[in-house]
Structures are given as C-alpha cells and as structure tokens.
Amino acid sequence: DLEEWRHAPLTVSPFLSGAALLVLSILLGCVIENLLSRKHVGEWLGMGLHLANANVLAFLMPAWIVWTLIDRPAVGAFLLVHATITWMKLISYAHANSDYRTSPESHTATLALLKDLDAGSSEISYPKNVTLGNIFYFWLAPTLTYQMVFPRSPQIRLTKVAGILFRLVVAIAFLLFLVAQVISPNLDNLLKELEISGDAVFSWHIFGDYLLKLSIANTYVWLLVFYIYFHLYLNLFAEILRFGDRVFYRDWWNASNISSYWRLWNMPVHFWLVRHVYFPCYRLGLSKTAATLVVFFVSAVLHEVLVSVPFHLVRHWSFLGMLGQVPLVAITKYFDRMRPGSSIGNVIFWIVFCVVGQPMAVLMYTIDYWKASRAEVCDA
Numbered sequence: 001d002l003e004e005w006r007h008a009p010l011t012v013s014p015f016l017s018g019a020a021l022l023v024l025s026i027l028l029g030c031v032i033e034n035l036l037s038r039k040h041v042g043e044w045l046g047m048g049l050h051l052a053n054a055n056v057l058a059f060l061m062p063a064w065i066v067w068t069l070i071d072r073p074a075v076g077a078f079l080l081v082h083a084t085i086t087w088m089k090l091i092s093y094a095h096a097n098s099d100y101r102t103s104p105e106s107h108t109a110t111l112a113l114l115k116d117l118d119a120g121s122s123e124i125s126y127p128k129n130v131t132l133g134n135i136f137y138f139w140l141a142p143t144l145t146y147q148m149v150f151p152r153s154p155q156i157r158l159t160k161v162a163g164i165l166f167r168l169v170v171a172i173a174f175l176l177f178l179v180a181q182v183i184s185p186n187l188d189n190l191l192k193e194l195e196i197s198g199d200a201v202f203s204w205h206i207f208g209d210y211l212l213k214l215s216i217a218n219t220y221v222w223l224l225v226f227y228i229y230f231h232l233y234l235n236l237f238a239e240i241l242r243f244g245d246r247v248f249y250r251d252w253w254n255a256s257n258i259s260s261y262w263r264l265w266n267m268p269v270h271f272w273l274v275r276h277v278y279f280p281c282y283r284l285g286l287s288k289t290a291a292t293l294v295v296f297f298v299s300a301v302l303h304e305v306l307v308s309v310p311f312h313l314v315r316h317w318s319f320l321g322m323l324g325q326v327p328l329v330a331i332t333k334y335f336d337r338m339r340p341g342s343s344i345g346n347v348i349f350w351i352v353f354c355v356v357g358q359p360m361a362v363l364m365y366t367i368d369y370w371k372a373s374r375a376e377v378c379d380a
Contacts, residue, residue, distance in 0.1 A: 014069035018062040018079045022086045025058035029090050030135045033097050037127030043098075050094035059087040067309050076310035084302060088144045088272055093135060095276055096146040100126035124148050141243050142234040144272040151244025164236045171232065175224045182217040186210060187366050194370055207363065214359040222358060230266070257332035257345040258325055258352075273299065296326055307365065313372055317364045321357060328352060 032053060036046035062083035066076035104126065129148040138146055190210050230248045238246055252265035263270050273295050281291035300322030307318045332345035 014065045015075055015079055018065045018083065021057055021061050021065075022083060025053055025086060025090060026135055026139050027132070028053045028057065029093055030130065030132055033093070033130045033135075034127075036097070036101065037130050043102075047094060047098065050090070054087050054090035054094065058090055059083055063305065063309050067312060070310070073310040077306065080306055080309055084306060085144070086139065088269075088276075089139055089146065091276055092144060092146040092272060093138065097126065097130070100129075100148070137241065140237065141241055142237045142248065142268065143243070143245065144268045145275050153239070153242045153244050156239060156242060161236065161239050164232050164239065168228065168232045168236070171224055171228045175221060175228065178217055178221050178224070183214065183221065183362075186213050186217075187362075190363070190366065191370050194367065210363055211356070211359050214362060215355045218359045218362060219354040222354070226265075255346060255349055256341075256343070257336045258328045258349055259333060261349055262325070269299075293326065296322060311365065311369055313365070313368055315365065315368055317361050321361060 029050065032041075032046060032049045035041045035049075036043070041049070062079055066080050070076040070079065126148070134148070141150065143150070193206065226249075234248045235246060237243070248267055250264040250267065252261050255261035255264060277295050277298055278291050281294050282288065286294065300319045303322050304316065304319035308315050328348070332348055335342065335344040335348070
C-alpha cells in the first residue's frame, strides 16, 4: 500500500527505484554542467562531480539494487544494461562538454562534418546546449557519444514505425520460441544430469555433448538478439526521435579478423571506446597496443558485470572470454596478412564465437548458477 511504499520504496519496487535513479542522474548531469558553464564551480570540482554522478548514481547504486533486491536475472539485466548505457552517456556528456568548454574550435570542426541539421542548429554553441531538453534527447537517442546537435530526418514516418513494430513482434516471438523449445529443454536436461550424477562426475564428454546441442540454436538466438536490438529497436527510437545517424553496425559477418569484428558489430560502443578510452589513453603516453589492451580490459569488466550481477554470481567467464580476444586478434591478423582475401580469419571468428565461445559461456554460467542455488538450499 501507499504507507509501505513511503517507508520502504526500494524493497517494494527496486526496479522502479533504479529507473528513478537513472532519471535523477541525468538531471544532476545537466545541473553540474550548468554550474560549470557559469563558472560557479571550478573545473576539477565540476568534473569530479560529473564522475561521482555517473559512477555512483547512474551505475553503482543500480548495480547494488540489482545485486541485493532483484531476484529475477532478466529483470536485473534489463535495469543494469540501461544503467550502463546511462553511465556511458554521462561520461561522454561530461567529456565532450569539457572539450567544448576548453576548446571551442572543436565544436566548429564537428559542425563542418554534419549534414541534415534542423534549422538553427548550426548556430548553437556552448553553453547554449546545456539544457534539459538537450541532455534528455541525448539520453533517449540511439548513440553513446555526445555532441551538441545531431543530424535529423525531416519527419517521423509512421509507416516505417509500424513496419518496425511488426517485425519486432515477429522476431521476439521467434526468439522466445527458440529459447523455450530448444535452449531451455537442453539446459533443464543438463541440470537433471547434474542432480542425478553430481557435478563431481560430470565429464567433459557430457559437457561437449551439450556444447554441440546448443551451438546451432545459440547462433540463431544471438543473431536474433542482434537483429532485434541493433536493426529494429535502435531504428525504432531513431525514427521516433528523427535521429539521422542510422549506422549502428556494418558488415561484421564478413570480418576477416577479430579486430574488424569488434569495430563493425556495435558501432555506438566502438565510437564510445575510441573517443573516451582509446584516445585519452594514447594522449597520456600509452602506445597504441597498450591503449588497445585498456579498451579490451574495460570491455571485459563491463561484460562480466552485466552477466554476473543479475545472476548474483561473482564469476570470470565473460571477463576471460573478452581478454581471450586479444591473442585471437593477433592470430587472425597474422592470417589476414599471410593470406590476403582468404576466409581463414572469418572461419575462425564463426567457430570461436558460435560453436565454442557463446555456448560454453551459457553452459558455464548455468552450471555455476545451479551450484549457487543448490548451496543456498543446503544452507537453508
């Protein structure tokens, strides 16, 4: 009831509380930048406030809510993914506005490259961009890297919105069908074998058997998730917001090496990592190789958090999987140099990701989740 909500909102509705924190962090981001633009706070203090707002309010507190109060992994993962997106956007907002504030010519250079702007947008300059409407548009827009203005399409095409919604429903239905009819039954059978035989005698032969059973279905699920999110969901938001930059991915499926795949499959994250991790590291004096390793380390930590926290497990499979990309980058680049135009690197990519990597991660986390659940039951 209302009285219970007033005294314990987190325990009554942790998901809504986490969502409210994200909205609050966006509001505070605008307030902090406004204070900086008016010189009411110093540069170091203002950037410190930006970092505290992004790291604590937008990321750590929602992560704590997911870890302690949300028992359903799917619900927790949904909140944590959007908390991570908000964190990345606030980092970009603070970093980009710092450049606008200290180097006004950087905005002029950006505007020279942009087309299809709304009337009057080309005249905007810092700090006129520091408004609630501007930051909330950026928060909702399908991009992670901030700039004062974005290309805009002339109007919302309702027929395109309807077409995307129809395909979204069909694709989600097919995804749920594969999960319910193929993935879940195989994982249930795996857990039954674990219950009967005990994990002490669970052999690699059985593990390999389930790995092959999941590989094809997991590949279809992965492709469907990619299609649903990058091609439909992001394009839906772009159409509704008249967001003009629709390049969310390129032809990653033809990648001849692992490095090309990571540059092509998720363009918003790639641009964010280059803009806010790689180049700052390079400017600090790190070599290109060292800066690339930092990028993979940051990505590995984020992947592990996004998987482990919703399942309430501290594990390292996603982390190691991401760091394992580093030697694969070197190997596939070697083949690319030795045999230009060959498909060796592409074959390695598909085998490592679809036949081995992702099904193995699903199995390892399923087994770990089963062990943790069994331990809780025994302790109770």
